Amino acid sequence: DGGITQSPKYLFRKEGQNVTLSCEQNLNHDAMYWYRQDPGQGLRLIYYSQIVNDFQKGDIAEGYSVSREKKESFPLTVTSAQKNPTAFYLCASSITAVSYEQYFGPGTRLTVT
Amino acid sequence: GENVEQHPSTLSVQEGDSAVIKCTYSDSASNYFPWYKQELGKRPQLIIDIRSNVGEKKDQRIAVTLNKTAKHFSLHITETQPEDSAVYFCAASSGGGSNYKLTFGKGTLLTVNP
Numbered sequence: 001d002g003g004i005t006q007s008p009k010y011l012f013r014k015e016g017q018n019v020t021l022s023c024e025q026n027l028n029h030d031a032m033y034w035y036r037q038d039p040g041q042g043l044r045l046i047y048y049s050q051i052v053n054d055f056q057k058g059d060i061a062e063g064y065s066v067s068r069e070k071k072e073s074f075p076l077t078v079t080s081a082q083k084n085p086t087a088f089y090l091c092a093s094s095i096t097a098v099s100y101e102q103y104f105g106p107g108t109r110l111t112v113t
Numbered sequence: 114g115e116n117v118e119q120h121p122s123t124l125s126v127q128e129g130d131s132a133v134i135k136c137t138y139s140d141s142a143s144n145y146f147p148w149y150k151q152e153l154g155k156r157p158q159l160i161i162d163i164r165s166n167v168g169e170k171k172d173q174r175i176a177v178t179l180n181k182t183a184k185h186f187s188l189h190i191t192e193t194q195p196e197d198s199a200v201y202f203c204a205a206s207s208g209g210g211s212n213y214k215l216t217f218g219k220g221t222l223l224t225v226n227p
Binding site for chain 1: 147206214
């Protein structure tokens, strides 16, 4: 299970506040991903990055932002523009983006009230 | 973009029976199809994957089949055990270069009754 970490496990914020979720990996993986998991919705891709200083929007990028300044770190900011931010957020990484296993972090459960 | 449909959404079987979960995809260029298992409160973990140049792959009690013509792939679990109870996700690759990504199905909750 080690190698990719997310913190904190639970996060509570007031509506209107931006919040940043941490994702760190020591697997020397090039590619990193952020997914959102809601009941009955599967894993929906928010943003992904195949290399440092480059990232792409996923299927539900609106209201989120990311940065990839270091290979091992891929933080996700949930902005006040995200209309329904309460969810379980999963970060993942893979050796490269193409046809390789994605390793998931333990997730962060964000609650916005 | 890629669309992945997964059925059924819930599946209940008796211990020792087989379980089959099916997925269809829309992008004929997809070439990588992994299956992930997520136990309650835990992170998803890869259990088996298949590439488009292979029609079937087995790993002990788990097998995956791929029909490229029909654009569907299936997960087969034989001799199910209570510890197989979990949510299973299929996924299909899409895009190329910097746009390469996985699209996941919505998941199947498998319950194995002792």
